[in-house]
Amino acid sequence: MNHYSWQADLWQRLMSQPERLPHALLLEGPRGIGKRDFALSLAAARFCETPNKDGHACGHCTACHWIGQGAHPDMRLLEPVTPENSDEAEEGATRKKQEITIAQVRALGDFVNLSSHRASGRAIVIHPAEALNPASANALLKTLEEPSPNSLFVLVTHQANFLLPTIKSRCHRISMPQPSAAQAHAWLAQQGAEQAELCLALAGGAPLLAREYADAQYLQARQQFLSALQKPKQLNWLLLAEQGAKADLAARFDWLQKWLSDLITSRLAGKVRYNLDFVSSLQDLAVKVNLMRVQQFASELAQIKRRLKHPLNPQLLLESVLLSYLAAVS
Numbered sequence: 303m304n305h306y307s308w309q310a311d312l313w314q315r316l317m318s319q320p321e322r323l324p325h326a327l328l329l330e331g332p333r334g335i336g337k338r339d340f341a342l343s344l345a346a347a348r349f350c351e352t353p354n355k356d357g358h359a360c361g362h363c364t365a366c367h368w369i370g371q372g373a374h375p376d377m378r379l380l381e382p383v384t385p386e387n388s389d390e391a392e393e394g395a396t397r398k399k400q401e402i403t404i405a406q407v408r409a410l411g412d413f414v415n416l417s418s419h420r421a422s423g424r425a426i427v428i429h430p431a432e433a434l435n436p437a438s439a440n441a442l443l444k445t446l447e448e449p450s451p452n453s454l455f456v457l458v459t460h461q462a463n464f465l466l467p468t469i470k471s472r473c474h475r476i477s478m479p480q481p482s483a484a485q486a487h488a489w490l491a492q493q494g495a496e497q498a499e500l501c502l503a504l505a506g507g508a509p510l511l512a513r514e515y516a517d518a519q520y521l522q523a524r525q526q527f528l529s530a531l532q533k534p535k536q537l538n539w540l541l542l543a544e545q546g547a548k549a550d551l552a553a554r555f556d557w558l559q560k561w562l563s564d565l566i567t568s569r570l571a572g573k574v575r576y577n578l579d580f581v582s583s584l585q586d587l588a589v590k591v592n593l594m595r596v597q598q599f600a601s602e603l604a605q606i607k608r609r610l611k612h613p614l615n616p617q618l619l620l621e622s623v624l625l626s627y628l629a630a631v632s
């Protein structure tokens with residue numbers, strides 16, 4: 303596993319003296335810039351038997367093979383699991399994984415305290431750290447406070463402000479490098495992504511997120527949703543809510559939020575940042591709307607989005623949001 307081109311300096315800096323790495327790192331930065339892969343590369347490098355000159359894992363030795371299988375005995379990757387209690391499991395199909403549970407963190411405590419047979423010690427990657435709930439965060443804190451020798455914790459976060467200050471203070475914080483527009487474009491092109499320019503704009507310049515967006519089905523659903531938003535007078539909000547609630551609700555909120563943001567910046571600065579394929583529709587609509595009302599609705603929507611994790615009735619929620627949109631733009 304290699305680092306991304308925009309991470310070269312950081313990689314070199316950390317790996318120039320790998321033995322002096324702090325016992326806990328916190329990699330911070332927006333979603334989709336390759337933080338998780340970087341964390342996994344750091345962990346893999348620790349175990350590889352024949353690392354490359356630049357410190358990267360070779361990818362071929364026994365340790366690398368185990369890592370590749372997700373089965374290295376001294377390595378753990380903690381990521382959110384879907385809640386298992388029954389009423390939540392029913393809507394499981396559309397639910398995203400959300401929390402890192404206390405059970406996962408407790409298992410880690412046992413793992414860290416067992417003595418390792420290998421000199422390379424242990425590595426634990428936690429992604430994303432904001433998925434720790436209060437109980438699991440406190441459990442992790444205990445483990446971080448009593449570092450067992452020769453273990454490396456790498457926490458990855460998209461939203462450091464959601465982490466306990468006590469966790470942050472136990473870690474060496476690293477603001478992860480972001481690619482230049484040229485680097486992001488080059489990488490996406492290499493991936494053969496569809497509509498790279500648009501996806502990169504939608505992702506705010508984050509290439510790995512852009513690659514997720516570059517999916518024909520996703521882009522088509524977005525296109526349909528925005529086509530409905532661009533003509534408020536003809537908008538069939540009941541139908542749109544019904545369709546949306548069965549699909550990815552969070553994506554609808556994201557599209558609506560970026561749409562509003564583009565309406566506002568189009569009106570204020572003549573600029574469209576995200577929806578490059580709807581520029582003229584946005585500009586047409588932007589001159590007609592009441593700016594204050596759109597701004598007000600945008601901030602309400604941001605609040606609703608924060609509570610989006612457990613909507614009781616997604617369809618009803620989307621209906622009311624779409625009605626508010628109509629009120630805001632008409």
Ligand SMILES: [Zn+2]
Binds near residue numbers: 351359360361363
């Ligand atoms: Zn190797």
